[in-house]
Amino acid sequence: MLKKSKIIGIALAVLAAPALVAAQTLRFGLAEDPDILDPTLARTFVGRIVFAALCDKLVDIDEKLNIVPQLATSYEWSADHKALTLKLRQGVTFHDGEKFDAAAVKFNIERHKNMAGSNRKGELAPVSSVDVIDPSTVRLNLSAPFAPLLAQLADRAGMMVSPKAAQAAGDKFGTNPVCSGPFKFVERVAQDRIVVERYPNYWNKGEIHLDKIIYLPIVDSTVRLANLKSGQLDFIERVAPSDIPALKTDSRFKISRITEIGYQGITINVGKSDIAQKTSIGKDPRVREAFELALDREGIVQVAMDGEADIGNQWVAPSNPFYAKNVPIPKRDVAKAKALLKEAGVPNPTISLMTPTTSDVQKIAQVVQSMVKEAGFDVKIQSTEFATSLNMADKGDFEAYVLAWSGRADPDGNIFSFAACKQPLNYSGFCKPEVDELLNKSRTTLDPAERKKIFEQIATILIAKERPDIYLFHRHWLWAYTSKLSGLHTIPDGLVRVQGLTLK
Amino acid sequence: MFNYLLQRLATIVPTLFFVSVLIFGLQQLLPGDPAMILAGEERDPTVIAYLHQKLHLDEPLPVRYLYWVGGVFRGDLGESQRIQKPVLDLIVEKLPVTIELAMLAILIALTIGITAGVISAVARDTVWDYAANVFALWGLSTPNFWLGIMLILLFSVTLGWLPASGYVSPFEDLKGNLAGMIMPAFVLGNATAAVLMRHTRSAMLQVLGTDYVRTARAKGLDERVVILKHALRNALTPVITLGALEFGTLLSGAVLTEQVFTIPGFGKLIVDAVFNRDYAVVQGVVLFTATAYITLNLLADLAYFIVNPRLRDRQEAVA
Numbered sequence: 020m021l022k023k024s025k026i027i028g029i030a031l032a033v034l035a036a037p038a039l040v041a042a043q044t045l046r047f048g049l050a051e052d053p054d055i056l057d058p059t060l061a062r063t064f065v066g067r068i069v070f071a072a073l074c075d076k077l078v079d080i081d082e083k084l085n086i087v088p089q090l091a092t093s094y095e096w097s098a099d100h101k102a103l104t105l106k107l108r109q110g111v112t113f114h115d116g117e118k119f120d121a122a123a124v125k126f127n128i129e130r131h132k133n134m135a136g137s138n139r140k141g142e143l144a145p146v147s148s149v150d151v152i153d154p155s156t157v158r159l160n161l162s163a164p165f166a167p168l169l170a171q172l173a174d175r176a177g178m179m180v181s182p183k184a185a186q187a188a189g190d191k192f193g194t195n196p197v198c199s200g201p202f203k204f205v206e207r208v209a210q211d212r213i214v215v216e217r218y219p220n221y222w223n224k225g226e227i228h229l230d231k232i233i234y235l236p237i238v239d240s241t242v243r244l245a246n247l248k249s250g251q252l253d254f255i256e257r258v259a260p261s262d263i264p265a266l267k268t269d270s271r272f273k274i275s276r277i278t279e280i281g282y283q284g285i286t287i288n289v290g291k292s293d294i295a296q297k298t299s300i301g302k303d304p305r306v307r308e309a310f311e312l313a314l315d316r317e318g319i320v321q322v323a324m325d326g327e328a329d330i331g332n333q334w335v336a337p338s339n340p341f342y343a344k345n346v347p348i349p350k351r352d353v354a355k356a357k358a359l360l361k362e363a364g365v366p367n368p369t370i371s372l373m374t375p376t377t378s379d380v381q382k383i384a385q386v387v388q389s390m391v392k393e394a395g396f397d398v399k400i401q402s403t404e405f406a407t408s409l410n411m412a413d414k415g416d417f418e419a420y421v422l423a424w425s426g427r428a429d430p431d432g433n434i435f436s437f438a439a440c441k442q443p444l445n446y447s448g449f450c451k452p453e454v455d456e457l458l459n460k461s462r463t464t465l466d467p468a469e470r471k472k473i474f475e476q477i478a479t480i481l482i483a484k485e486r487p488d489i490y491l492f493h494r495h496w497l498w499a500y501t502s503k504l505s506g507l508h509t510i511p512d513g514l515v516r517v518q519g520l521t522l523k
Numbered sequence: 524m525f526n527y528l529l530q531r532l533a534t535i536v537p538t539l540f541f542v543s544v545l546i547f548g549l550q551q552l553l554p555g556d557p558a559m560i561l562a563g564e565e566r567d568p569t570v571i572a573y574l575h576q577k578l579h580l581d582e583p584l585p586v587r588y589l590y591w592v593g594g595v596f597r598g599d600l601g602e603s604q605r606i607q608k609p610v611l612d613l614i615v616e617k618l619p620v621t622i623e624l625a626m627l628a629i630l631i632a633l634t635i636g637i638t639a640g641v642i643s644a645v646a647r648d649t650v651w652d653y654a655a656n657v658f659a660l661w662g663l664s665t666p667n668f669w670l671g672i673m674l675i676l677l678f679s680v681t682l683g684w685l686p687a688s689g690y691v692s693p694f695e696d697l698k699g700n701l702a703g704m705i706m707p708a709f710v711l712g713n714a715t716a717a718v719l720m721r722h723t724r725s726a727m728l729q730v731l732g733t734d735y736v737r738t739a740r741a742k743g744l745d746e747r748v749v750i751l752k753h754a755l756r757n758a759l760t761p762v763i764t765l766g767a768l769e770f771g772t773l774l775s776g777a778v779l780t781e782q783v784f785t786i787p788g789f790g791k792l793i794v795d796a797v798f799n800r801d802y803a804v805v806q807g808v809v810l811f812t813a814t815a816y817i818t819l820n821l822l823a824d825l826a827y828f829i830v831n832p833r834l835r836d837r838q839e840a841v842a
Contacts, residue, residue: 062561136577140567208616239783242675242784245679249675404798406555406799413559
């Protein structure tokens with residue numbers, strides 16, 4: 020009898036133990052395996068999700084894309100807009116105990132600018148030097164005014180790593196990153212897990228309620244969801260839109276969404292290679308206008324995205340403050356599209372549409388194909404493995420290309436490299452001096468109202484006339500998580516901020 | 524026996540050389556500039572130029588081959604460009620996972636395959652035979668990823684008995700490890716079992732029709748002894764070869780199964796590396812598995828000697 024009660028006692032103790040010491044561990048399902056965890060060298064979107072826990076930035080963005088303080092408490096532009104002075108937060112330490120100060124900022128900006136293989140060089144190109152004014156004040160001197168700078172500092176270019184650790188580890192720093200974010204790096208097993216644990220000396224520790232986060236890359240969205248449903252994961256990102264209706268009716272889970280800052284669109288080769296002059300869609304803007312008029316964006320979003328996207332016609336979503344309202348989304352008009360094709364002398368143009376092989380993009384291409392057919396277009400879908408398609412796009416070996424961009428907080432990050440002459444992401448090969456001039460002006464103009472006017476002028480040329488890129492829609496970032504989790508702030512960049520997250 | 528072993532070892536050297544050339548050459552045939560995809564979303568031209576220089580991409584192919592092979596001889600398989608980890612470390616990290624999965628799978632495959640094969644041969648043209656054949660056909664024709672997802676939905680989502688995916692080290696949590704491995708091992712073993720069953724069946728049928736089996740039966744031996752000792756032992760030779768080859772295949776990574784169950788083994792490593800054009804990883808892992816495959820093949824040949832005395836005698840006569 021005694022034995023029995025003893026057993027029950029032990030059983031109860033075992034059952035109760037996890038509840039008593041319930042360390043809050045969040046198991047987070049990622050859609051891909053991140054690349055190197057060094058803010059200077061990192062190149063992938065998914066890596067930025069992990070950085071949100073590991074590495075604080077000088078500034079951050081909020082739900083409405085406003086710049087908000089993080090490691091810098093305030094900033095001030097000089098009168099000529101060629102210097103940005105940042106006041107730094109005091110009492111901040113890196114995970115190795117080193118102090119964060121102006122010298123650390125100088126070190127980091129210079130590391131971003133000078134390290135071999137740095138992906139931040141371009142983002143910080145206008146920064147010519149960094150002055151340490153006092154331990155909590157730093158000034159970035161620019162070769163020319165650069166409006167997107169603050170948005171760059173709200174991303175990897177503004178991430179601060181421990182100078183001591185970075186100097187010691189060299190280019191291997193990413194295998195054991197040391198930053199000043201709310202969580203510190205514990206371990207990484209490639210393609211399996213990245214574990215981070217709470218940094219007890221975080222400057223804003225009142226906002227941190229989790230003890231540990233385990234990031235688990237699970238590529239297949241069905242399997243990711245199955246893991247959430249069976250309780251192996253607490254949180255998943257990039258839920259497939261088709262899984263949302265079933266999740267909505269399940270009280271064990273919650274769903275959050277926000278419209279992305281990126282876009283999905285079709286790039287047309289208008290000058291990247293000789294092919295542009297050989298296709299009617301490449302050489303004649305009227306054919307491109309007809310193509311756009313033949314599209315029913317609402318229909319594409321319903322069929323290909325299960326309604327989980329906002330339709331759009333520009334590099335930023337209609338809800339973005341920099342959206343050019345003077346060029347609204349055109350309504351579908353097949354009759355006008357046919358008339359334009361007739362006018363251009365090509366009633367039945369044939370177009371080869373290069374499409375990466377992922378199923379969602381294939382679906383988009385198929386819907387587009389059937390829609391434009393009604394206006395007379397004969398679209399041939401050319402499915403191409405992603406890396407190969409990028410190379411073909413870079414060489415101009417394509418006619419039209421379905422391509423997505425993950426987006427940047429400042430509109431410049433969504434348009435400059437795509438539309439200015441000879442820029443790396445300008446696959447369309449579009450090049451007009453007047454657009455270059457406007458794009459450069461949008462970079463040197465700091466006043467948002469002034470900038471908006473410039474973007475309106477750019478839209479008049481790019482969206483209403485030339486159409487080297489036909490924008491389709493802006494996807495929703497979709498997150499699903501256990502109903503025990505609360506405090507999620509949805510930020511349009513799709514990166515999950517760990518501040519405020521609580522597991523019951 | 525020793526001469527035979529030497530002979531076989533001598534053929535391995537040129538084989539490995541050709542394999543290394545093939546791995547390197549085929550990789551270069553992949554379309555797309557690796558620096559382009561490795562440079563990430565921004566595709567900064569300075570980063571692309573840097574990667575070209577770092578990976579010797581602008582040098583002629585033979586020179587690049589020598590860079591790689593030179594490294595291999597020094598025990599340096601290069602490093603992953605994506606996560607900057609030495610390829611050898613990645614192999615050491617993934618190998619136990621892949622070996623465990625392959626061993627569990629081959630265990631399941633052999634158990635099911637040989638048993639079903641023997642039953643269907645012995646009970647030829649009965650309902651048992653048909654049932655085993657239907658099973659084999661099912662195993663061969665069911666796509667791995669589909670079966671995997673169905674198992675996850677049944678055992679993890681609906682019943683909640685097993686974890687849906689992921690891997691725990693057996694040294695950390697043996698029960699958790701087996702719980703996570705049983706579904707992927709079954710999915711893999713299931714397909715292999717079908718192949719083994721077909722081979723066991725045909726080999727058994729052949730052996731059961733031979734004179735010595737008739738003699739054994741005529742001697743009045745117990746049927747169980749006839750089947751298991753006289754017939755099965757002889758029929759197993761081709762099945763062992765096949766089993767070893769299948770094991771080699773499993774070692775090179777079960778791409779789809781690992782993807783579905785998120786098992787961090789060779790299959791996932793190679794596929795991700797191919798899509799990310801992480802050449803050093805692809806080359807290193809393929810070279811490693813090719814070597815393992817060749818070695819297994821050799822071991823299978825040696826196993827014949829042990830199982831089949833006739834081979835041993837013939838070799839000794841020649842020697």
